[in-house]
Amino acid sequence: MEAKRLTGALSDPGASAWAQAAVEHVALSSAPLADQPSRYARSSWADRRYGLVRDLRIQAAHDGESFYLRLEWSSPTREARDAQENPFSHPLEGPDAFPDSVAVMFPSNGDAQLETKGCEGAPVEIWRWAEGMPEVVEDLLATGLGTLRPADGGSGLWARSGAKGSRWQVVFGRPLACEQDTPPRLAPGASTLMAFAVWTGANQERAGIKSYSQRWLDLALER
């Protein structure tokens, strides 16, 4: 897909500027149980449905200064809640409560494997958003399953979210000119790969219990 050079309030997931951006739908499927690192997860989720979200709506853009990635999906968690409820007031303190969450993954180089979330020498960069008060925005690195850790600071990653009915709308943003040139290289004319994951909090999805895109999606930034 192409991230066109656009103008407007692209940091706002509800902004009309997003109507100019092409829409891509990415099919998601349940992450393989065989890849779960623990016997416990493989055993206890064998008879539980997970990876409930199957479709992720994606748009990308840049304005010459920042890169924007807008993600939208219908959340079974939100469907289950009171539609009138303030989407940002739901308590998530309970020991059995998990947030709805979305993540996008970029390979640092061509060797990074999607299935294993990278490996030694070929890390992946992961941007994660999770609902909550406050909501969580994380810039992470991984070099294999179970290795997620905070990325070195400095990428300037942020996220803004909104909700419409049962749908979450999340915009990730990052300055194009990154001080430390942290992968992914997001500059006009550059291209990278992306993969996605969504967690449905109401179904206690977390960690490797998630929906994910099985293939990399090409992303090119318009000059």
Place this chain on the structure above:
Amino acid sequence: MSTQEQAKLEHQLAMVFDLNKCIGCQTCSVACKVLWTREEGMEHQWWATVNTQPGRGTPKDWEQMGGGERGGVPVPGHLPSREEFGGGWEYDLDRLFYGGKGSAETLRPANGSPQWGPNWDEDQGAGEYPNAYYFYLPRICNHCTNPVCVEACPRGAMYKRPEDGIVVRDEDRCRGYRFCMEACPYKKIYYNHVRNVGQQCIFCLPRIEQGVAPACARQCPSRLVFVGYLDDESGPIHRLVNEWKVALPLHPEYGTAPNVFYVPPLSPHRLAPDGSIDTSAPRIPVEYLERLFGSRVGAALDKLKAEIEGVRGGGSSEMLDTLIAYQWHSLFGGFTTDPAELVRAEPANGGE
């Protein structure tokens, strides 16, 4: 944890709780609470709890929540809810004492209406008068030899310390996924929503490293908590568990090989309808104790009774002397340092 990793354990710290001496005073619970779980996000955490048995316990009906292993296969576990844990109540004492409403204002939680708590069914027990019965069951993390919590973590954030077998967590690695909580059949892991990490009893390891017994053991006014290395053949733990076999694990069928053991409770005889003593059966049904402590509980109770009879007959019993703990320090397996005598390091932030 693999067999290879288990083999690396040098020693295993363990505890024995003598249930015949527990008076349900909750001093252990409070000693632990005051020391470890007072931060925001830990309100409902009670790493040490004491519940009346028979009872539903904490979290409510934890024995029906799964977890552990059967035949080496992990059993799916339930993640307890805030309501099932209960507790964590806050009280507006200013309003109570100084609100000007006199006796019209009563002591009640400011945050909701309690439906359960860490000791909700205290002293209810079971049975009918005059044969009602109950006893107290203190519980902490069992620091299991087969720690299913460690295996369940997809990030390897938990491990058993090779020097003493204490199960600990690297909170920098923990991301609050709570598979450990699900997998623990004893439901002795708690979630801190402020820090987004799981937390549990750490066997007071900073005290252990200074030669001080854990707070629950040292503060117990009934001298019922024994501490020590399971392989210390001169210590009380080894003798009670392995030599005399009167201390048993809780729910051995959960498959985690706990390292907290219990001397099961003896009970008075039943009373017959005419008020005479019925010696045919103990007040606490052995079947109930077997459900808690496994099939060896009858033999353990027989051993206790035989030793008591021996002493009543003029004999002596090293086992009973051990359980009585004439010398307070004899409980602590060498961890006898008085924490008040330790030189404390200044807090890094100057105590601000």
